[in-house]
Amino acid sequence: MYQNPGLLNDIVGALPLPVAVYTGDSLKVEIANPAMIRTWGKGDQVIGKNYPDIVPEIQDQQIIDQALTVLKTGIPFHAKNKKVDLVIQGVMTEHYFNYSFIPLFNEKGEVYGVLNTGADVTDLHQAKEEAKSANEKLTMAIDAAGLGTYEIDLATKTVKTSGNFNAIWSIEKEVSNEELIARLHPDDLPVREKAHEQALITGKISYETRILQEDHSVKWTKINGKIINDQQGNPKTIIGIIQDIQEQRAFEEELKKQVVDQTEELQRSNNDLLHFAGIVSHDLREPVRKIKIFNTLLSNEKKPGFYRTSKKYLSKINHSAQRMENIIEGILTYSTLDKTAQSFEKIDLNEILENIKTDLELVIQEKDAVLITSELPEIEGASILINQLFYNLIQNALKFSKADVPPRVIITSGLINDNGVDCVKIIIKDNGIGLDPAFNERIFNAFERLHSKDQYEGNGLGLALCRKIVKRHNGSITAAGEKDNGAEFTVILPLRHEDKIS
Numbered sequence: 001m002y003q004n005p006g007l008l009n010d011i012v013g014a015l016p017l018p019v020a021v022y023t024g025d026s027l028k029v030e031i032a033n034p035a036m037i038r039t040w041g042k043g044d045q046v047i048g049k050n051y052p053d054i055v056p057e058i059q060d061q062q063i064i065d066q067a068l069t070v071l072k073t074g075i076p077f078h079a080k081n082k083k084v085d086l087v088i089q090g091v092m093t094e095h096y097f098n099y100s101f102i103p104l105f106n107e108k109g110e111v112y113g114v115l116n117t118g119a120d121v122t123d124l125h126q127a128k129e130e131a132k133s134a135n136e137k138l139t140m141a142i143d144a145a146g147l148g149t150y151e152i153d154l155a156t157k158t159v160k161t162s163g164n165f166n167a168i169w170s171i172e173k174e175v176s177n178e179e180l181i182a183r184l185h186p187d188d189l190p191v192r193e194k195a196h197e198q199a200l201i202t203g204k205i206s207y208e209t210r211i212l213q214e215d216h217s218v219k220w221t222k223i224n225g226k227i228i229n230d231q232q233g234n235p236k237t238i239i240g241i242i243q244d245i246q247e248q249r250a251f252e253e254e255l256k257k258q259v260v261d262q263t264e265e266l267q268r269s270n271n272d273l274l275h276f277a278g279i280v281s282h283d284l285r286e287p288v289r290k291i292k293i294f295n296t297l298l299s300n301e302k303k304p305g306f307y308r309t310s311k312k313y314l315s316k317i318n319h320s321a322q323r324m325e326n327i328i329e330g331i332l333t334y335s336t337l338d339k340t341a342q343s344f345e346k347i348d349l350n351e352i353l354e355n356i357k358t359d360l361e362l363v364i365q366e367k368d369a370v371l372i373t374s375e376l377p378e379i380e381g382a383s384i385l386i387n388q389l390f391y392n393l394i395q396n397a398l399k400f401s402k403a404d405v406p407p408r409v410i411i412t413s414g415l416i417n418d419n420g421v422d423c424v425k426i427i428i429k430d431n432g433i434g435l436d437p438a439f440n441e442r443i444f445n446a447f448e449r450l451h452s453k454d455q456y457e458g459n460g461l462g463l464a465l466c467r468k469i470v471k472r473h474n475g476s477i478t479a480a481g482e483k484d485n486g487a488e489f490t491v492i493l494p495l496r497h498e499d500k501i502s
Contacts, residue, residue: 018120020051021104023113027051027067030113039120041088051116057087067114070101074111077101081125096125142241150225152177152238168221168244169211185210185218195223203227205240220249291321320358344497347383349376349390349424353411356391363398369407376413377424380497381473389469390428393489396463397430400487405431415495422495423475429488435481443479473497 018036022029032046040046042054052064061084066077078100085092099118103111142149148165152158157177166172169183184192188209195207205225210218225240295318353373357364364371371394379386394409401407413426435443444467463479470477474494481487 018116018118020116021113022051022067022071022116025068025071027064027071027114029054036116036118039086039118041086055086057085057092061085067101067116070103070114071111074103074105076103081121094122095120096122146244148242150238150240150242154235154237165242168219168242170213183212185212199225199227200235203229205238208245219244220246292318295321316361344380345383347379347381347386349379349386349413349426352383352387352390353394355387356394359391360395360398363395367398367401367407369398369401369409371409371411373411374413376411376426377415377495379424379493379495381493385469385472386493389466389491392463392466393428393491397428397432397487400432401430402433407432416492418492418494421474423492424495426491426493427488428491429486431486434483434485435479435487436483437480440479444477 015033016035018039019031019033020029020036021031027050029046029049029051032040037044037046040055046054051067052059058064063084066079069075070077080098082097082099084095084097084099086095087093097118098121099116102115102117104113104115106112142162142164146164148168149162150165151160159175159177159180161169161171161174169175169180181189181192188207191207192209195205199205203226205223205227208220208222210220212218222243222245223240224243225238227235228237228239230236295314350373353371353376357371363369397409398407408431410429411426412429413424416423416425444463467477470491470493474497476492478490479487480490
């Protein structure tokens with residue numbers, strides 16, 4: 001049958017692709033090169049055996065029928081990317097082949113055999129499937145994110161778009177690149193041109209622009225693209241995405257407006273506060289001055305019957321008037337100075353507490369209260385604020401006392417190191433009506449009241465102010481306690497400050 005069988009075997013054996021020749025209705029294997037033998041995976045002893053017997057697993061895969069049809073009809077058969085299941089080393093494995101069955105003719109023009117060639121494209125098939133799956137997932141992610149995709153052929157100016165792209169642009173038919181550009185807000189055209197000029201260098205396009213709607217409204221969008229070059233390095237295609245950022249832009253504008261409004265309101269509030277502080281300081285100075293003058297006149301009174309007790313009361317009046325004058329001066333100074341430039345001063349906490357005891361002397365006497373204090377250290381801070389801090393805390397302890405139990409306020413302290421900063425930890429504990437643990441944080445909110453005004457006086461600002469004061473001094477304040485079993489406030493303040501008060 002063969003003019004030179006040896007030569008034919010040498011040629012077939014050297015081919016890297018699987019090749020075999022079958023003859024007769026039994027498809028007897030006359031030739032099988034090493035590549036085909038490896039593909040079958042059934043060992044080297046295949047010559048002379050029948051093709052169906054070597055790979056019986058393909059009987060139900062129509063492959064044998066395809067070879068026999070070629071043998072009978074003389075018409076070649078070609079399969080592309082065809083799935084073939086083969087048993088390799090006892091395990092059924094999935095493969096994909098491009099294979100052919102080609103008829104072989106003798107001198108009489110009769111078909112005497114079939115040439116089987118093939119190429120294992122399993123890896124290529126899997127790569128295509130993975131790429132297809134990845135592309136589908138990417139498309140789903142882009143659609144889910146509300147992004148629109150586009151592709152512009154720079155030679156023909158034709159545009160391929162996705163459904164989301166069309167929805168963002170409010171278009172229902174194919175449009176050219178020129179038509180899209182015409183829909184952009186005229187003020188944004190320079191931004192687009194600059195982005196495309198930079199893209200010639202970077203290869204990337206990114207800018208925000210407004211799309212003009214049919215009702216003359218605008219829609220803010222963000223466009224990101226990439227220039228794809230041909231083999232010569234010339235721009236060929238632009239691919240990219242478009243995002244509707246109208247809501248984001250509207251939110252940003254509203255946020256800016258609110259910031260401006262709140263800044264103006266804060267400025268008005270600060271101006272009102274300065275005005276109020278000036279008025280209060282000015283209006284209170286005169287009566288305080290008169291109190292001191294008349295108190296001096298009474299103290300110098302030499303008439304008989306002016307008893308020692310009266311002298312004692314006059315001394316207290318003079319002391320209180322002097323304290324009021326100092327407070328007025330402190331308020332005026334603090335309200336008129338730039339807070340970012342206000343320096344700290346050394347404060348004797350023991351002196352602060354003594355002044356507070358004097359200020360609250362009548363309440364302490366009225367309630368038969370007992371204040372027990374330990375020796376406190378000297379710290380740096382704003383004196384008027386620290387005074388207000390402890391005044392509010394002690395006044396609270398006296399205010400929220402039990403009706404039938406004299407208030408007992410114990411103030412203790414100790415030095416600690418808090419995150420590398422030397423601090424004083426001060427605990428103010430009372431035996432009053434206590435505090436529900438559920439409100440440990442709420443009580444520091446402005447205007448937060450746990451009791452009605454009929455029961456206890458106040459505006460709900462005292463503890464909120466305390467927290468602001470300790471934060472301004474880079475400290476902290478916390479509350480604890482039990483209902484009907486007293487409250488406990490813990491204040492931590494740095495002993496020293498490197499910076500000025502903020």
